[in-house]
Amino acid sequence: MSFTENQRPLIGITIDYQESKSYSSFPWYALRTNYGQVILKSGGIPVLLVPDIGLVKDYLSLIHGLLVTGGAFDVDPSLYGEKDVHREVNLNVTRTDFEYGIVESSLEKDLPIFGVCGGEQLLNVVLGGDLIQHIPDSFPDSLPHEQSNPRDEASHRVEIKPDTLIHQIVEATEMHVNSAHHQAISTVPDEVTINAISPDGVIEGIEDSRYNFCLGVQWHPEFEIDQGDAKLFRAFVKAAALYAKENTK
Secondary structure, three states, X not given: OOOOOOOOOEEEEEOEEEOOOOOOOOOEEEOOHHHHHHHHHOOOEEEEEOOOHHHHHHHHOXXXXXXXXXXXXXXXXXXXXXXXXXXXXXXXXXXXXXXXXXXXXXXHHOOOEXXXXXXXXXXXXXXXXXXXXXXXXXXXXXXXXEOOOOOOXXXXXXEEOOOOHHHHHHOOOEEEEOOEOOOXXXXXXXXXXXXXXOOOOOEEEEEEOOOOOEEEEOOOHHHOOOHHHHHHHHHHHHXXXXXXXXXOO
């Protein structure tokens, strides 16, 4: 089947998996609607990906772009070589194993990837970087990266680095963003570029120019707080459409 210019690319979106009883007395999947809605508005079709590592190959034969979402959990420190686990770290093995596997395989296929919040952190780990397990320990005077005001409001600004993909997309040197994380990127591999940073020095965005579209941001652009947020999703979906056109026959 060929892909035409009038078709919408299929965007795989990672979803949450929990065994807690907060929603149901049985394990459940979940995703905020604004993730799906922003993909629709940007010209794509959202496809929710049940976190099953055995389905990675099947998913990648179907989707044209991968959106790795955030969640109330952390990447296992053992994945970036640390034995000690901070008391504030909360693991979700099912999600992490699946997301690590599908990101790794997506990079091999040069599938467009957009990592959001925890998705950006995971992307950095898969690429070979590591994380700060708890921001207050490394940045005692940091901004409140777990903001107290509603998530659909801005918390602080970030500086957008010039001569980066994100700068080319948002056409601005500054964005106002929301913030919902206690971890952050510590170091990045040599091939990865830091493209955004907060006033306190916390890394807020990364990209890897070895791939057609490999981008992560620490905030939640699906809330579309800054006009640059919508531009990021449109650029991602556009890259997915190009991938579909070039790889679907």
